[in-house]
Amino acid sequence: MNQWLDERLHLSRLNDKFLRKAFPVHHSFFLGEITLFSLIILILTGILLALAYEPSNSMIVNSFDPGTADKPNLIPAAYHSALKINAMPFGDMLRRIHHWTANIMIAAAVVHMMRIYFTGAFKKPREINWWIGLLLLIFAVFTAVTGYALPYDNYAYNTLKVIYGIVASIPWVGEWVSQAAFAGRFPGEGIIPRVYGYHIMLLPAILIALTGAHLLIMIKQKHTQPQYAKRIAYKKIVGVPLLTQQTPIMLLLALLFAAIIVLFSAFIPVHPVEFFGPPSTTPINNIKPDWYLLWVFGALAIIPSFEFNFLGGVIGSEFTGAMILPTIIVLALFAVPMLDRSRENMYYAENPTNHPVRLAAGIAFLALLIVWSVAGYKPELISANILTTANANTILWIATFLVPALAYFATLGIVRGIRALRESDERDRAAFSHADD
Amino acid sequence: MTRYKRQDPEITRRKFINVAVGTTAAVGGVSLLSTLGTANPVFILTPDKMPPLKGDILVHAGGDTEGQPVRISELSTKLVRAWPMGKDKQGQSVIRKGDPNNLLVVYRFPQGQLVPPTNIQATIEGQTVAYSDICTHAGCSVGDNDQGPGMKCPCHSGQYDPTHGCIVIGGPPPRKLAQLPIAAQGENIVVTDFFLTMPYPYIHESEWEAFKKTVEEQLT
Numbered sequence: 001m002n003q004w005l006d007e008r009l010h011l012s013r014l015n016d017k018f019l020r021k022a023f024p025v026h027h028s029f030f031l032g033e034i035t036l037f038s039l040i041i042l043i044l045t046g047i048l049l050a051l052a053y054e055p056s057n058s059m060i061v062n063s064f065d066p067g068t069a070d071k072p073n074l075i076p077a078a079y080h081s082a083l084k085i086n087a088m089p090f091g092d093m094l095r096r097i098h099h100w101t102a103n104i105m106i107a108a109a110v111v112h113m114m115r116i117y118f119t120g121a122f123k124k125p126r127e128i129n130w131w132i133g134l135l136l137l138i139f140a141v142f143t144a145v146t147g148y149a150l151p152y153d154n155y156a157y158n159t160l161k162v163i164y165g166i167v168a169s170i171p172w173v174g175e176w177v178s179q180a181a182f183a184g185r186f187p188g189e190g191i192i193p194r195v196y197g198y199h200i201m202l203l204p205a206i207l208i209a210l211t212g213a214h215l216l217i218m219i220k221q222k223h224t225q226p227q228y229a230k231r232i233a234y235k236k237i238v239g240v241p242l243l244t245q246q247t248p249i250m251l252l253l254a255l256l257f258a259a260i261i262v263l264f265s266a267f268i269p270v271h272p273v274e275f276f277g278p279p280s281t282t283p284i285n286n287i288k289p290d291w292y293l294l295w296v297f298g299a300l301a302i303i304p305s306f307e308f309n310f311l312g313g314v315i316g317s318e319f320t321g322a323m324i325l326p327t328i329i330v331l332a333l334f335a336v337p338m339l340d341r342s343r344e345n346m347y348y349a350e351n352p353t354n355h356p357v358r359l360a361a362g363i364a365f366l367a368l369l370i371v372w373s374v375a376g377y378k379p380e381l382i383s384a385n386i387l388t389t390a391n392a393n394t395i396l397w398i399a400t401f402l403v404p405a406l407a408y409f410a411t412l413g414i415v416r417g418i419r420a421l422r423e424s425d426e427r428d429r430a431a432f433s434h435a436d437d
Numbered sequence: 438m439t440r441y442k443r444q445d446p447e448i449t450r451r452k453f454i455n456v457a458v459g460t461t462a463a464v465g466g467v468s469l470l471s472t473l474g475t476a477n478p479v480f481i482l483t484p485d486k487m488p489p490l491k492g493d494i495l496v497h498a499g500g501d502t503e504g505q506p507v508r509i510s511e512l513s514t515k516l517v518r519a520w521p522m523g524k525d526k527q528g529q530s531v532i533r534k535g536d537p538n539n540l541l542v543v544y545r546f547p548q549g550q551l552v553p554p555t556n557i558q559a560t561i562e563g564q565t566v567a568y569s570d571i572c573t574h575a576g577c578s579v580g581d582n583d584q585g586p587g588m589k590c591p592c593h594s595g596q597y598d599p600t601h602g603c604i605v606i607g608g609p610p611p612r613k614l615a616q617l618p619i620a621a622q623g624e625n626i627v628v629t630d631f632f633l634t635m636p637y638p639y640i641h642e643s644e645w646e647a648f649k650k651t652v653e654e655q656l657t
Binding site: 383 | 540590608609
C-alpha cells in the first residue's frame with residue numbers, strides 16, 4: 001500500500017521534506033508545541049460549545065426561572081444558552097476547559113516568546129516569524145476577549161461596554177468605528193451575533209492562517225540549534241526527526257497537557273455565569289480583565305484625568321491609556337529584530353548572559369508590565385491599607401519608573417557576577433590543568 | 438536587471454499588465470470597502486432610547502421594586518439607581534432603558550450639604566439631586582464608594598463627589614457626571630429638562646446639542 005500511495009502522492013518526498021524534520025532536544029522547545037496543542041483543544045471544544053450556544057441578545061423567558069405570567073423573567077438568549085450549557089452533562093466542564101485552555105494558550109505563547117527573545121532566536125533570518133508570532137499573540141488576545149463576551153452575563157456586558165467606550169474614544173472616527181465594530185450604538189440588537197461572528201469565524205480563521213505560516217516558515221528555516229549542537233556537530237542540524245522519534249514525545253506531551261487542563265477545569269471554576277447574573281444596572285465591584293490585559297487595565301486606573309482638543313478631535317486619558325500606550329508597547333516588540341540584529345544568519349541559540357543589555361531590557365520590560373498589573377489591583381491595595389486613596393497613584397507612578405530601572409541594573413549586576421565567576425573558573429582550570437598531565 | 442534598457446516607443450506587454458492589474462486591484466479594493474457600510478446599522482431613535490425628558494418620572498432601576506416610581510421619602514445619602522419613565526406616541530408608559538447611558542442616580546442629602554457647583558435650582562429643596570450614573574471615562578455604571586465618601590466607578594477607580602455637583606475627585610474620568618434637573622410631584626420625582634451638561638457618551642458639546650435638537654424635532 002505504501003508503494004501504491006507513494007506513486008500517487010510522492011510520500012517519500014513528503015517524508016524527506018517534512019516528516020524527517022529535526023526537532024532540537026531541549027524542554028524549552030516544547031513551549032511552542034503547547035501553544036499549538038492549546039489551539040487544537042480550543043477549536044475542538046469551541047465546535048462543541050458552538051453547537052449548543054445561541055448567539056442572540058434578544059430577551060427570552062428564562063426556562064429555569066420563568067417568573068409569572070404578568071411579570072416574566074426575561075434574560076438575553078445568549079445568557080440563557082450559557083445556563084443551558086452549564087446544565088448539560090459535562091457542559092460546565094466543557095466551558096471551563098475552553099476557558100482554561102485559552103488562558104494557557106496565551107501564557108504558553110508569552111513564555112515561548114520570552115524564550116525566543118532571551119536566546120536571540122528572532123535574529124536574521126527569523127525576523128518574519130517573530131512578527132507573525134506577535135500577530136498571533138495579538139489576535140489570540142482579541143479572540144479571548146471576544147470569547148468572554150459571549151456568555152453575555154453581567155461581566156461580559158460590562159466588559160463589552162468598556163471595550164465599546166475605548167474604541168469610541170479614538171479621536172475623529174471613534175464613534176463610527178465602534179458602531180461599525182459592534183453593530184450600532186451599545187448595546188445594539190446585533191451585538192452578540194456580531195461578536196459571535198468574530199469569535200468563531202473571523203478570528204479563528206486568522207489564527208489558523210497565521211499558525212500555518214508560522215510553522216511553514218519554521219520548517220523552511222529550521223529551528224535555532226541549542227548550544228550543545230555546536231559542540232556535538234558544528235554547522236550540522238542536530239535533533240530527533242518528527243517521524244518517528246518526536247511524534248511519541250509530542251503525543252505524550254499533548255495528552256499530559258490535556259490531562260492537566262482537565263484537572264484544572266475540574267477543580268478551579270472560571271467565569272461562573274450564574275454568579276455574575278444577567279446584564280444589569282448594578283456594576284460588578286472590582287471587575288477586572290484576564291491577566292494578560294491587566295497591565296492595560298492598571299495603566300488606565302493610574303492615568304490622571306486629562307482631555308484636550310486637537311484639530312477637532314478629543315484626546316483623553318482613556319484613548320491614551322487604552323490605545324496609545326499598548327500601541328507603543330506592541331510597536332516596541334515589533335521593533336525588537338530591528339534593534340538587535342545580526343549580519344550573518346543565526347544558527348545557534350545565544351546564551352542570555354552573553355547579551356546582558358538585551359537580557360536586562362527584557363526583564364525591565366516584564367517588570368513594567370508587572371507593575372502595571374499590580375496597579376490593576378489598586379482598589380484591593382487600598383482596601384488592604386497598603387496604599388491610601390491619596391498616595392496610590394503617586395506611589396504606583398514612581399514604581400512604574402523605579403522598578404524597571406532597578407530590574408535593569410540588578411540584572412546587569414547579576415550577569416556581571418555570573419561572568420566573573422565563569423572567568424575565574426576558567427582561570428582555575430587553566431592554572432591547574434597541568435596537574436592532570 | 439539588464440544593463441542596457443531597450444528604448445521601445447510602444448507600451449510593453451509587462452507595463453500594460455502591471456497597469457491593468459493595479460487598476461483592477463484599486464477598483465476592487467474600493468468597492469469592497471463600500472460593503473463596510475453594511476457593518477454599521479441605521480440608528481432609529483425610539484422612545485425607549487431617548488434621553489430623560491421633561492415630564493418623565495424616575496422609576497427604580499433594579500431590585501424588587503424595579504419599574505416602580507422612586508419616592509422622595511425613601512431616598513438617603515446612599516445612591517439609588519433609576520430609569521426615566523415617559524410616554525410613547527400612543528401614550529403608553531415606556532421605561533427609557535433602551536439606551537443604558539440613560540441610567541440615573543438619585544440622592545437625598547441633609548439640608549446644606551449640597552453646595553455649588555451643584556445647580557441648587559435644579560434640585561428638590563436643595564436636598565434631592567439626580568445625576569447621570571454613567572462614568573464619563575469608559576461608560577461603566579458608578580456605585581457607592583466602599584473606601585470613603587462619594588461615588589466610585591468599579592472599572593478604573595474614577596471617583597466623584599455627589600455633594601459638589603459630581604465633580605471628579607480621583608481617577609481618570611475627564612468630566613463630572615451630568616446633573617439632571619428635577620422637581621417634586623407629590624412623592625414622585627419628575628424631570629424638568631434635559632441634562633444640564635453633556636452626559637456620557639458625548640465628548641463634544643455640539644454633538645450633545647445636535648442630539649437634543651433631534652429629540653425635540655421628533656417629539657413635535
